[in-house]
């Protein structure tokens with residue numbers, strides 16, 4: 001019989017994999033994602049498309065939905081009693097749990113709306129989250145700077161033809177599909193394994209001239225197909241939402257890359273370490289894949305800043321190892 005997310009989490013709780021606070025927090029994230037799903041699904045009818053007229057801390061123009069989903073996320077988790085604080089792509093600094101609410105033992109970092117450029121064209125978007133243990137004492141931005149290897153749980157929700165919540169609590173990767181009739185997330189895939197080999201890659205090719213030499217060489221080899229040193233043909237995909245790219249890699253393998261480039265020296269890599277690369281790398285490793293910045297495993301990087309950017313190579317082990325070896 002199909003089990004729902006609540007039942008899955010109750011089992012993890014009784015098996016001692018998660019504690020009550022984490023269980024409450026994950027249930028709250030699932031619930032708030034249904035509210036986001038509702039807004040996303042109604043789009044223009046709910047008046048949520050277009051720009052908000054504000055910029056975030058990274059100088060990016062915020063979409064209305066970036067702001068709305070950030071509010072839904074904050075309000076959806078702050079009351080749970082599971083959090084000492086939270087941090088988001090859309091907030092300059094962290095938000096310690098307000099005194100009105102009970103302080104808990106965890107921190108959550110999130111990208112409330114991933115793939116912002118897809119909002120207005122009705123293409124896939126998502127929400128990403130990462131949960132770590134909170135240190136004792138006052139919570140400040142520095143409290144969040146622990147390596148991804150220390151994550152307790154991570155996941156994403158993908159809003160697309162189906163709404164899918166993908167989760168790890170450190171014992172494999174599980175996917176739950178939202179039943180729009182009952183409002184339940186139903187377990188639809190478990191113990192996901194990424195094939196070691198692949199013939200599919202994802203990279204924004206329009207940036208090719210800005211990449212560093214090792215990435216230029218590797219992508220030339222992918223393009224050369226069976227006439228080149230890799231001896232096989234590759235297909236290419238680019239959805240422009242990391243959630244959707246990682247979801248595809250988890251479902252059928254592949255390599256997803258967002259390398260450093262020299263377009264803007266202040267932005268080495270586009271993706272953010274704390275609430276994009278770390279949670280996704282945790283999921284990928286839990287499914288038997290690899291995730292590096294070209295030099296080191298992403299999960300082993302010591303973060304320096306809350307909104308730090310990082311190069312990302314993740315997915316099927318053989319190809320991630322190959323492109324990483326070109327950097328050495």
Ligand SMILES: O=P(O)(O)OC[C@H]1O[C@](O)(COP(=O)(O)O)[C@@H](O)[C@@H]1O
Nearest residue numbers: 111113114115116204240241242243
């Ligand atoms: O504009 P590009 O180069 O296609 O970038 C797409 C990448 O940017 C992102 O949309 C960044 O995330 P945000 O939308 O949360 O800023 C990734 O999801 C995606 O992989």
Ligand SMILES: [Mg+2]
Nearest residue numbers: 111113114115
């Ligand atoms: Mg994002």
Ligand SMILES: [Mg+2]
Nearest residue numbers: 089111113114
């Ligand atoms: Mg975002």
